[in-house]
Amino acid sequence: MKIGISASAVWSQTERLGELFRSDVEHIEIGMFENLNVAEDFVKRAKQRRKSVGIHSPLVRGGSKYDLLEAVDLPTADAWKQIEEELDWCQKASIEYILIHFPFAQKRGTLNVPLVTEGTRRLGSLQARTGVKIVCEPKLGVNHDPAGIAWLRTAPRRIFSDAGLDICWDVGDHLLANRSEMDYFAQFNRWRSHISVIHLHNVGRNGATYRWTPPHPRKSVVDADYDLSRIVKQFPKSATIVSEYTPQRVATETTINTSFQYLKALTHREPHA
Secondary structure (H helix, E strand, O other): EEEEEEEHHHHOOHHHHHHHOOOOOOOEOOEEOHHHHHHHHHHHHHHOOEEEEEOOOOOOOOOOOOOOOOOOOOOOHHHHHHHHHHHHHHHHHHHOOOEEEEOOOOOOOOOOHHHHHHHHHHHHHHHHHHHHEEEEEOOOOHOOOOHHHHHOOOOOOOOHOOOEEEEEEEHHHHHHHHOOOHHHHHHHHHHHHEEEEEOOOEEEEEEEEEEEEEEOOOOOHHOOOOOOOHHHHOOOOOEEEEEEEEEHHOOOOHHHHHHEEEEEHHHOOOOOO
């Protein structure tokens, strides 16, 4: 099990990327670079520090995030062209994986097996052509609509496995989409064997809004709603865990250090000095 950090912790800001090279992480997931030169320099620096890198599409700011199945911000054809170009870049840069938001729907009732299967087959072909691992992250829709996550409750698991694709399990999204902890674990256990990347964060809700907070042994310290200890202990041993949090909601560096120590304790990893 590999412990990593998301560049969302520094908003992928060029001047703050050095903060991601922490001694207590082995992996960095990043996207939304200012430009390709910054991306190439970052990957070089990460390799020098023996950190693996996963790319969270879009690679560069302004790219498509949600448009592979329907045009949300950009035309679908442009979104597929972007993915092909990003895979070619990842192949040359020897990136561990590229993560994409798929399937994404703005609201429930718009996803179906033929539509998603067409997409997974196309992604599987691109993965085979480039040799770059593609990880699919089902997402909440507009206004926290369960959408793509609710669809997983009855979707055939072969829809990903037949295409040779893994999925990313976003803990916060699944907690918000499921009505209870029992529902959460039922869905998690159904898809556990397909999970290779986990986005880990707690959730702090405030009415209709919410924020990501880091895992912490005392959830009240980070103003969060859930006890993550049981959730983390169920993670597949082969998964890469990517810690995510909304940076403006984290009070101190001590909070973050404690978060990674807590995570390593839950996964029985020795923290770095």
